[in-house]
Amino acid sequence: DTGVSQDPRHKITKRGQNVTFRCDPISEHNRLYWYRQTLGQGPEFLTYFQNEAQLEKSRLLSDRFSAERPKGSFSTLEIQRTEQGDSAMYLCASSPNGRQPQHFGDGTRLSIL
Amino acid sequence: QQQVKQSPQSLIVQKGGISIINCAYENTAFDYFPWYQQFPGKGPALLIAIRPDVSEKKEGRFTISFNKSAKQFSLHIMDSQPGDSATYFCAASKRTGANNLFFGTGTRLTVIP
Numbered sequence: 001d002t003g004v005s006q007d008p009r010h011k012i013t014k015r016g017q018n019v020t021f022r023c024d025p026i027s028e029h030n031r032l033y034w035y036r037q038t039l040g041q042g043p044e045f046l047t048y049f050q051n052e053a054q055l056e057k058s059r060l061l062s063d064r065f066s067a068e069r070p071k072g073s074f075s076t077l078e079i080q081r082t083e084q085g086d087s088a089m090y091l092c093a094s095s096p097n098g099r100q101p102q103h104f105g106d107g108t109r110l111s112i113l
Numbered sequence: 114q115q116q117v118k119q120s121p122q123s124l125i126v127q128k129g130g131i132s133i134i135n136c137a138y139e140n141t142a143f144d145y146f147p148w149y150q151q152f153p154g155k156g157p158a159l160l161i162a163i164r165p166d167v168s169e170k171k172e173g174r175f176t177i178s179f180n181k182s183a184k185q186f187s188l189h190i191m192d193s194q195p196g197d198s199a200t201y202f203c204a205a206s207k208r209t210g211a212n213n214l215f216f217g218t219g220t221r222l223t224v225i226p
Contacts, residue, residue, distance in 0.1 A: 045211070101162060
């Protein structure tokens with residue numbers, strides 16, 4: 001399978017714990033995006049990388065969230081001190097460059113107890 | 114503020130019928146308009162996309178109609194099949210910057226056999 005891969009698919013944690021998600025984009029895709037999708041809504045942009053550089057963050061990305069793409073390949077999204085409102089599907093997408101279609105992974109569903 | 118408005122919220126169509134989903138936008142900086150299909154527990158999958166230099170694009174049973182002056186675009190699914198039952202999202206992105214996608218709120222399509 002050469003699509004976007006996300007791990008884990010599901011994460012259940014207690015409020016206040018830290019969680020980390022991983023995204024492996026399509027090989028040689030320079031752009032990597034993180035989106036958040038809540039029930040019954042469309043995905044909302046969180047942040048994106050051009051190779052290893054994080055170039056933009058949305059206002060949705062509070063200071064409890066941090067993302068990395070250390071070698072320009074896979075990326076991680078960490079949420080510290082999780083809150084109930086963080087419960088959502090976290091989606092990763094990649095594209096060859098900024099003007100090409102974005103291909104999504106199947107997401108990580110986060111549930112906060 | 115929802116940058117892309119989508120309707121209807123839900124749609125029920127008989128097998129073999131035509132499904133039509135509409136979207137509207139205000140930001141004239143948008144220049145790329147994709148449609149995504151999402152099944153439960155899966156990430157959005159790109160169906161078809163259009164740029165504003167054409168008024169219509171067809172791929173198999175899926176057609177996008179684009180009206181630049183009205184800032185509206187729509188998805189037509191011809192000969193709808195039960196396997197088309199899913200949630201459909203329109204989206205838009207700008208020419209410059211992050212090129213991140215702004216999604217509509219989704220349309221849940223049910224095709225009755």
